[in-house]
Amino acid sequence: MQQFKLDFSPIVYYTSGKDCSEWVLFLHAAFVNYKMFQPQIKYFENKYNILAVDIIGHGKSTDTKKGDCVEKMSAWIYDIMNAEKIKKIHIVGISLGAVLAQDFANRYPEAVNSLACFGGYDINNFDKKMQKENGTSQIRMMLKAFVSIKWFAKANKKISAFSPQAQNDFYDMNIQFPKKSFLYLASLNSMVNVFQTKSRKYPLLIGCGKFDIPMELQAVEDWKSREPQLKVAIFENAGHCVNMDMPQKFNEVMEEFWENTKNYL
Template sequence: MIEKHLSGTPIHYWIKEKELAESILFVHAAFADHTSFDEQIEFFAKEYQVITLDLIGHGKSIKTQKGDNISKTADYIYKLLEIEGINKIHLVGISIGALLIQDFANKFPDKVASLCCIGGYNINNFDSALQKENSGEQVKMMLKAVISIKWFAKSNKLISAFTTEGQEKFYNMNIRFKKRSFMYLAELKNLINKFKVTNRTYPILIGCGKYDIPMAIKAANMWHESEPKSKMVVFENAGHLVNMDTPQEFNENLIIFLKGNYEV
């Protein structure tokens, strides 16, 4: 992977170039970084040009300017595509990454080849009751982080990953997360229910882990039921971070989806 810095932004990204191949961008969960997709890179690089990045406030994307925040992610991605000369891209997002790629798709639908959202919900139609429940849980976790990042990381790994391997990898990412980076995430709320609900013109894969929290599973099912062009997958032996808990199952399902072999 070649590491690059997206000029004029805090974003660092990595690309495994493959001439004339379709491109895939993987967007990680909150409190993680681009290395959460280590198990995907070599698998998909056989046929695709693979790109990963560190979201603002995560990993190497921490040198910010006034006004930088998570709500600008769609614009960062658009600039990345322009620089790399990519017309359309397959977008894969985990958790917060699933929300951010939807925002990109809302703003730049002609740039989207497909959308794969794991552990997310429909940002164009997020149920108010679920939204309140989700916000309450986020506040509890943030309070733990304010007191101790290690305490936060130990708690977060248990509700985010199901397997021991997934939990330990996520924990090691969490403890590197800086407390000041929480402020960059605050603008995420401004992306919710901002656009009118419309049927998407590109294929969409919605997924969650069998052992994710009930709210996340309910939200994924509600989204799938309202999205006629979607495919829903529940991953066995996985929690919220499906790609780290069950990388082989995730990779196999995603490649089938990308090749258009899913019946929806």
């Protein structure tokens, strides 16, 4: 992967290949970086042009200025697409990445070839009770991080992944997350329940792991009830970060989804 950064943006991004006809954007979960998609990048880099980013405050995207926050991610991604001359793209988001993927699709629907969200929820219809429960859980985890990033990472890996290998890989990335970067995530709720879902001109795939938290499984079920035409993938031996727990199965699901996208009307 080649590394780039636009002069007016804090976001470091990575590309692989530019000889394929279609582009894929990978948006990672909170507290890690683009490397959580290494199995996908390796698998797809000869079939699709790959674009991956480090979300603000994560990985190498820490050269920020006053006012920079996660709410600006969609605009920064759109700027990157323009710089790379990408008109439309398949978007894959995991957890935090699923929130950002939806926000981008809300703001720039004409730039979306397909949308795939895992370990996330419908940001246009997020139940208030569920939102409060999610916020309370996040605050508890943040308090652990402020005491000790190692304590936080050890607890977080068990929530974020199911298999021992995926948990260890998640921990190795999480341990590098700077405490100050929590500030960049403070505006995350400003993306929730802002837009109304319009008729989608692109296919949507959602899902999670069977061993994700019950609230996530309920969120997937509720989303499906509102948009019956979307596709759902539940991964049997996975937790929150399904692409890390079951990389091969995840790759197969995505490949089939993108192939079917070509026939989408």
